[in-house]
Amino acid sequence: GNSVTQMEGPVTLSEEAFLTINCTYTATGYPSLFWYVQYPGEGLQLLLKATKADDKGSNKGFEATYRKETTSFHLEKGSVQVSDSAVYFCALRESGGGADGLTFGKGTHLIIQP
Amino acid sequence: SAVISQKPSRDICQRGTSLTIQCQVDSQVTMMFWYRQQPGQSLTLIATANQGSEATYESGFVIDKFPISRPNLTFSTLTVSNMSPEDSSIYLCSVEVRSTDTQYFGPGTRLTVL
Numbered sequence A: 001g002n003s004v005t006q007m008e009g010p011v012t013l014s015e016e017a018f019l020t021i022n023c024t025y026t027a028t029g030y031p032s033l034f035w036y037v038q039y040p041g042e043g044l045q046l047l048l049k050a051t052k053a054d055d056k057g058s059n060k061g062f063e064a065t066y067r068k069e070t071t072s073f074h075l076e077k078g079s080v081q082v083s084d085s086a087v088y089f090c091a092l093r094e095s096g097g098g099a100d101g102l103t104f105g106k107g108t109h110l111i112i113q114p
Numbered sequence B: 001s002a003v004i005s006q007k008p009s010r011d012i013c014q015r016g017t018s019l020t021i022q023c024q025v026d027s028q029v030t031m032m033f034w035y036r037q038q039p040g041q042s043l044t045l046i047a048t049a050n051q052g053s054e055a056t057y058e059s060g061f062v063i064d065k066f067p068i069s070r071p072n073l074t075f076s077t078l079t080v081s082n083m084s085p086e087d088s089s090i091y092l093c094s095v096e097v098r099s100t101d102t103q104y105f106g107p108g109t110r111l112t113v114l
Helices: none
Strands: A003-006 A011-014 A019-021 A023-026 A032-038 A044-050 A056-059 A062-065 A075-077 A086-093 A108-113 B004-007 B010-013 B019-025 B031-037 B043-049 B068-072 B075-080 B089-096 B103-105 B109-113
Touching (some): A011 A019, A019 A108, A044 A062, B031 B075
Parallel strands (some): B010 B109
Antiparallel strands (some): A003 A023, A032 A086, B019 B075, B089 B103
């Protein structure tokens, strides 16, 4: 079956530091990959996505590249802000849409200190 | 995207009772899903809510415990039946908009079972 593995948190960084949150996946086909973010007290929001190998998703200064050879989709940001403090979830969905829901990783709690 | 609302936003229930959660979308969508997020955990897909037919349940979830209705393309309900404290979770509705291969999530219903 499908699975997503992401680094355990919490991850604590200082403001303006470089961020990497690792995500690797196992899937039977060619999935679409997603990063969702959950800010304190808010609902789950789509941050970025990539639907095929070598695609790069980007949003709000965050980037992630779909690496089929390493089955990875690591999230990066060059300079984090206090407002980036949140829980980040990596997720996949089997290709072809259809009736498949998302398979989520366990989430990484990111804390940015001023 | 889509605007998704859920009712109730939170509830505290007694063991052995049932609670029905409503999910309303502001536009017609093809796919609707229900997820559970247990305390400190990731999201797990419960089922796909199919319009006009029985829901499709994931392994470990059964219709008697989590009956789902979807009478039209903008509305669905999830019932948590015969509740126990282990059912205390956040329950989230999600929708896919026009085969975009992207799911958007409602704000969630926080359920506490005593």
